[in-house]
Amino acid sequence: MNCNKFLMISVLLGELCSAQNYFELSNVSQNFNVVVNVEACFENKCSGKTTVDLYDKNTMKKYQTFFSNDFYLDLNENQKPKFDSLKNSVVFDDFNFDGAEDIAIRNGNSKYENPFYEVYLNDAAKQQLILNDELTNLVRSNSGMFKADAERRRIVTYLKEGCCWNLTSEYIFVPERELLKVLEFEEDTRDPEKVKTVKREFIDYKWFAKTTIYPRERYFKENENTERN
Structure with missing residues (x-):
């Protein structure tokens, strides 16, 4: 990173630029500048214990610290974080569709060896990002980070x-109940000649299931045409 630039910002923020393990992440959030201090950097990657500091872009004051x-x-040839890696390590989005920016921070791997995240939701009353156990456990029990579908107001795992x-599973937020699963789509392609799908939907407080068997060649051809269109 550009240590001189960081030093100027650090003076304003009351921080020190002391090592190349400090990185300023200024383009990952609408509301915050992010500074991470990673325990160890070797060659083209950094890992280990890390502090993640958020600074309000308007006031330049520290907003919150995470661990x-x-x-x-992952670092590029200039020893700066690769943008794709950056987006996969500190994720900003509106996860509960309340109009406020939330954050997910990478912290190891899940039991399926996919990146694990701890998810924090913005609490307007407390003016803090609060760890949400339900969304965090959703990441832990699936293959990586979920998707927040803002248009449909659904969490997709x-x-x-x-x-x-x-x-593929879909959840909605229910007031005073948190997450409610409303859809599952199971795809089984283990058979060399056919594909089995099961679609389960939660409608009017009941689950309905539909199982479909496709010839393998037809199924993948139809999916390919759908993706192209």
Whole structure:
């Protein structure tokens, strides 16, 4: 990183630029500048215990500090964080669709060896980002970070086992109840000649399931045409 630039900002913020393990992440959030201090950097990556500091872009004051025991960043040839790696290590989005920016911070891997995140929701009353156990556990039990579908106001998770079985699940936020699962789509391609799908939907307080068997060649051809369109 540009230590001189960081030093100028650090003086304003009351911080010190002391090592190349400090990185300023200024383009990952609408409201915050982010400074991470990673425990160890070797060659083209940084990992280990990390502090993540958020600074309000308007006031330049520190807003909040987070801790990760197992953070990770890929570096480019200039020893700066790669943008794709950056987006995958500190994720900003409106996860509960209330209009406020939330954050997910990488902290190791889930049991399926996918990146694990701790998810914090913006609490307007407390003016803090608060750890949300339900969304954090959702990451832990699936294959990586979920997707926040703002248009449909749904949280979408993906679970993959081996090469040939996938499960997509969708959740909505219910007032005073948090998350409610409303859809599952299971795709099983283990059979060499056919594909089995099961769609389960929660409608009017009941689950309805539809199982469909496709010839393998037809299924993948239809999916390919759908993706192109």
